[in-house]
Structures are given as C-alpha cells and as structure tokens.
Amino acid sequence: MDQFRGTTILAIRRDDKVCIGGDGQVSYNSTVLKHKAKKLRRLYQNKIVAGFAGATADAFTLSEKFEKKLEQYNGNIVRAAVELAKDWRSDKILHKLDALLIVANQEHLFILSGNGDVIEPDDDVAAIGSGGPYALAAARALLRHGNLPLRQVVEESMKIASEICIYTNSEICIEEL
Numbered sequence: 001m002d003q004f005r006g007t008t009i010l011a012i013r014r015d016d017k018v019c020i021g022g023d024g025q026v027s028y029n030s031t032v033l034k035h036k037a038k039k040l041r042r043l044y045q046n047k048i049v050a051g052f053a054g055a056t057a058d059a060f061t062l063s064e065k066f067e068k069k070l071e072q073y074n075g076n077i078v079r080a081a082v083e084l085a086k087d088w089r090s091d092k093i094l095h096k097l098d099a100l101l102i103v104a105n106q107e108h109l110f111i112l113s114g115n116g117d118v119i120e121p122d123d124d125v126a127a128i129g130s131g132g133p134y135a136l137a138a139a140r141a142l143l144r145h146g147n148l149p150l151r152q153v154v155e156e157s158m159k160i161a162s163e164i165c166i167y168t169n170s171e172i173c174i175e176e177l
Contacts, residue, residue, distance in 0.1 A: 006167020007039055008131030009051035010139055010157055011102045013109040013124040014150055017177065020104060021154040022051045023131065023162060024171030032169075040175045044070040047105055048077055049175045053129035054099030054114065062099045062114055077103060081110050081118045088116030100128040106177055131165030151176060 006027040011020040026034035040051045041063060048070065052059035065087070069080035081103065088095060097114025104110070111119040111126050119126075125143065127136035138157035142148060148156070154174055162170040 006131070006165070007053040007129035008127065008135050008158060008161045008165060008168040009039060009053050009100075009102050009129050010127045010132070010135040010154055010161070011049070011051065011104050011109055011125070012139060012143070012150055012154060013104055013106070014143075016106045017150055018049060018104045018106060018109070019150040019154045019174060019176045020049045020051050020102065021135075021158045021172050021174045023158060023168045024173065025167060025169035026056075027167050035169060036171050038173060040173050042175060043067050043103070044075045047075055047177070048103060049105075049177055050101055050103045051128070052099060052101050053132070055097075058097040058099035058114055059101065062097055062101050062112065066101060066103060066112060077105050077108050077110070081112055084112060085116040085118045088114065102126050102128055104177070127161075129168070131161035131168035134164045134168075135161035 009022045022039035024036040026037045069084045073079040099114045101112040109124050135157045138160040142153045158172045162168045
C-alpha cells in the first residue's frame with residue numbers, strides 16, 4: 001500500500017522552557033514531495049506548542065480536536081489531553097487515526113495518539129515520527145553530557161536525526177516557549 005510517511009518531531013521541557021523542532025520533509029513511498037512543510041503549531045493564545053506526525057489528514061484532525069478541547073477547558077493542557085483521549089477511545093471512527101501529536105506548555109509535555117493514549121515522558125524529552133528515536137537519543141546524550149541552550153540541543157538533535165533517517169530532512173523549524 002502506498003503511503004505518506006516520515007517526520008521527526010522533538011520536544012524538550014526544562015526549567016519552565018519548552019523547545020520543539022520539526023523537520024520539513026514530506027515523503028510518498030520513496031519520493032520526496034516537499035522539503036519545507038510546517039509540522040509545528042502554536043495553540044491557545046501562543047501558550048502551547050504542538051508538533052504532529054503521521055497521516056497528514058489524521059494529524060490535522062487530532063490537532064484540531066485537541067485545540068477545541070483546549071478552548072473548552074480554558075487552556076488546561078492536562079484536562080484537554082485527558083478529555084481528548086476519552087473521546088478517542090469511545091469513538092470507533094476516530095479510534096483508527098494514524099497520527100501522533102506532541103503538545104507542551106511550560107508545565108507539561110505529552111505525546112497524544114490517535115488511539116487515545118496520553119503519555120508524559122519521565123525526563124521531559126519526547127520525539128515522534130520515523131526519525132524520532134534518533135532525535136530522542138541525540139537529545140538525551142546532549143542533555144546528559146553537555147550544557148547547551150535548549151534550542152541548540154533541539155537543533156543539533158534534529159540534524160543528527162536528518163543524517164540517519166531517510167524520511168527526515170535538515171529543513172528544521174523550531175518553536176520556543
């Protein structure tokens with residue numbers, strides 16, 4: 001089956017700061033269709049950042065549903081994430097979405113899935129997409145063995161992922177809170 005694939009999204013929360021990065025590549029099978037796609041968004045009065053991976057329409061649907069929950073719960077990221085998960089698990093059509101979303105504010109960092117999962121990483125570092133494991137490993141190493149600014153950790157980790165994952169490029173977009 002032909003499919004759109006690939007993306008790397010990396011988010012780190014440290015000392016009440018959040019930095020999230022995403023690559024720009026959109027691939028279809030073995031073809032690169034786009035180099036500078038935007039996969040990051042600011043949500044709820046610019047107080048929350050989000051990055052998405054997965055089937056494009058599913059990722060946009062997941063992002064839009066989350067944004068509606070944020071509005072409904074006045075920007076409470078925890079409540080919005082949990083309520084979105086409840087909706088996802090109870091809706092048979094939405095339950096099949098093939099997408100992941102990283103959302104973060106200064107207090108919380110979550111991975112949300114189209115299956116209704118809400119995951120808060122232990123170390124406030126999260127990555128999704130085909131290059132996610134590479135970016136995650138690079139970020140953890142840089143955080144443990146260096147003292148770089150958060151933005152630079154994200155940037156360098158994303159570059160490393162782009163050198164390894166064929167579905168990730170070095171056209172990196174970064175958002176900070």
